[in-house]
Amino acid sequence: MSTNGHVSNGKATKAVDPWNTRLNTSLKEDDPEIYELVQKEMYRQYSCLELIASENFTSRAVMEANGSALTNKYSEGLPGARYYGGNEFIDQVEEVCRARALQAFGLDSSKWGVNVQSYSGSTANFSAYTALIQPHDRLMGLDLSCGGHLTHGFYTPKKKVSSSAIYFESFPYKVDMKTGLLDYDKLEENARVFRPKLLICGASAYPRDWDYARLRKIADESGAYLLMDMAHISGLVAAQEQNNPFDYCDVVTTTTHKTLRGPRAGLIFFRRAPKGEKHSDLEDRINQAVFPGNQGGPHNNTIAAVAVSLRQVADPSWREYAKQVRANVRALAENLKKHGYKIVTDGSENHLILLDLRPLNLTGSKMEKICDFANITLNKNTVHGDQSALTPGGVRIGAPALTSRSFKEADFEQVGEFLHRAVQLALELQKNAKLIKDFVVACEKSQELAQLRKEVEAFATSFPMPGFDPSALDASISHH
Numbered sequence: 127m128s129t130n131g132h133v134s135n136g137k138a139t140k141a142v143d144p145w146n147t148r149l150n151t152s153l154k155e156d157d158p159e160i161y162e163l164v165q166k167e168m169y170r171q172y173s174c175l176e177l178i179a180s181e182n183f184t185s186r187a188v189m190e191a192n193g194s195a196l197t198n199k200y201s202e203g204l205p206g207a208r209y210y211g212g213n214e215f216i217d218q219v220e221e222v223c224r225a226r227a228l229q230a231f232g233l234d235s236s237k238w239g240v241n242v243q244s245y246s247g248s249t250a251n252f253s254a255y256t257a258l259i260q261p262h263d264r265l266m267g268l269d270l271s272c273g274g275h276l277t278h279g280f281y282t283p284k285k286k287v288s289s290s291a292i293y294f295e296s297f298p299y300k301v302d303m304k305t306g307l308l309d310y311d312k313l314e315e316n317a318r319v320f321r322p323k324l325l326i327c328g329a330s331a332y333p334r335d336w337d338y339a340r341l342r343k344i345a346d347e348s349g350a351y352l353l354m355d356m357a358h359i360s361g362l363v364a365a366q367e368q369n370n371p372f373d374y375c376d377v378v379t380t381t382t383h384k385t386l387r388g389p390r391a392g393l394i395f396f397r398r399a400p401k402g403e404k405h406s407d408l409e410d411r412i413n414q415a416v417f418p419g420n421q422g423g424p425h426n427n428t429i430a431a432v433a434v435s436l437r438q439v440a441d442p443s444w445r446e447y448a449k450q451v452r453a454n455v456r457a458l459a460e461n462l463k464k465h466g467y468k469i470v471t472d473g474s475e476n477h478l479i480l481l482d483l484r485p486l487n488l489t490g491s492k493m494e495k496i497c498d499f500a501n502i503t504l505n506k507n508t509v510h511g512d513q514s515a516l517t518p519g520g521v522r523i524g525a526p527a528l529t530s531r532s533f534k535e536a537d538f539e540q541v542g543e544f545l546h547r548a549v550q551l552a553l554e555l556q557k558n559a560k561l562i563k564d565f566v567v568a569c570e571k572s573q574e575l576a577q578l579r580k581e582v583e584a585f586a587t588s589f590p591m592p593g594f595d596p597s598a599l600d601a602s603i604s605h606h
């Protein structure tokens with residue numbers, strides 16, 4: 127170390143220029159403002175019950191790779207065919223990542239390939255659509271209000287919201303309004319009229335598994351590609367804890383930061399075939415849609431981190447994690463049902479449940495708010511049949527993050543008890559505070575809510591924290 131904080135390899139004899147002196151200082155020294163916010167966010171993650179179904183806690187090794195010097199490198203193109211020099215190690219990182227992605231999902235490299243460069247799930251989807259269909263071609267995806275994702279063609283009467291609705295003609299399918307289960311018959315009927323070129327399955331808030339054989343049949347009738355966006359459930363798919371989309375789909379996309387527990391990114395899997403056969407052109411079309419179609423330089427730090435997380439997914443212990451996620455969700459669902467609550471589809475086959483609050487006359491917005499005050503993090507969510515997307519009738523609750531903190535079934539029963547108290551308190555408080563702004567004031571004043579928060583914090587901080595050591599956080603942060 128030199129006196130100004132620059133790292134020396136013991137050989138450096140040149141002086142550091144004044145405009146470069148900050149390049150080796152820590153975040154804490156260089157930018158105390160951002161440093162403090164990062165510390166606060168770490169404490170929030172540690173001291174709250176994280177129930178957002180799309181989130182997880184990634185590992186320390188993943189964060190190390192993600193924060194590494196690989197962020198410095200440009201490598202447009204693919205391994206062995208780059209537009210820049212100096213990529214001998216970057217090529218190896220991407221090769222390792224691709225091999226591990228295939229391995230994690232048990233795929234044969236003669237039948238499947240993967241592009242690992244997408245920056246996120248949304249861009250992975252748009253690249254896949256760009257590869258598969260032409261502008262103004264027709265696509266069908268699960269409606270947002272039924273648990274589908276924005277990128278599956280979302281539009282409103284006033285606005286084509288997602289680029290998947292702007293550049294393509296979108297017609298959504300829905301769940302059955304009584305059961306909450308996907309209405310395959312109606313989808314089939316509508317597909318016969320609409321004749322999509324692309325049928326998209328996958329969701330962000332659907333508690334049941336997918337019938338890929340049925341979807342394949344529906345897609346084939348229209349000569350459509352079948353794409354599964356397994357963003358939410360990919361960690362369970364890798365563990366063979368869900369049906370296997372690779373048996374029937376042409377293309378499979380996923381995020382890497384949800385149940386898969388990696389850094390934030392996207393993957394696109396595509397079928398491979400010998401020249402002249404169906405699917406033989408998919409690889410080029412997908413790769414070119416990612417770059418140069420929709421992106422520039424890959425985020426190599428992220429690709430390295432994805433590789434690290436996929437190695438963990440390939441480990442036998444991953445199946446235990448995935449099984450525990452499902453067992454935890456079931457335990458929570460049973461607990462809430464015991465208290466008389468309504469769960470959409472009356473249960474769950476995956477990592478999440480939807481709690482239908484409409485029978486209680488409580489909105490999802492108020493439930494999300496009161497839970498925030500109680501150190502419980504979850505999100506409001508539309509429940510099928512909601513009149514307005516502005517006042518969603520439920521909340522979405524997922525188990526992946528807390529299962530990464532070693533929560534078991536009994537712990538999720540305790541989570542259910544906390545949620546029960548939050549609901550009961552919300553019903554009490556809203557008697558004199560109908561408007562959300564009045565409700566927030568009532569929450570701020572409630573002694574009972576403050577007490578619940580204390581208990582939740584004590585409970586949450588008694589569990590291990592993945593990725594970082596909470597005892598190493600600045601003392602001032604935890605005594606806010």
Ligand SMILES: *Cc1c(COP(=O)(O)O)cnc(C)c1O
Pocket residue numbers: 180245246247248249251274275277328329330355356357358381390391
């Ligand atoms: C989360 C999600 C995405 C988008 O991923 P981002 O990384 O947020 O862009 C796409 N599809 C589904 C089904 C998702 O749940």
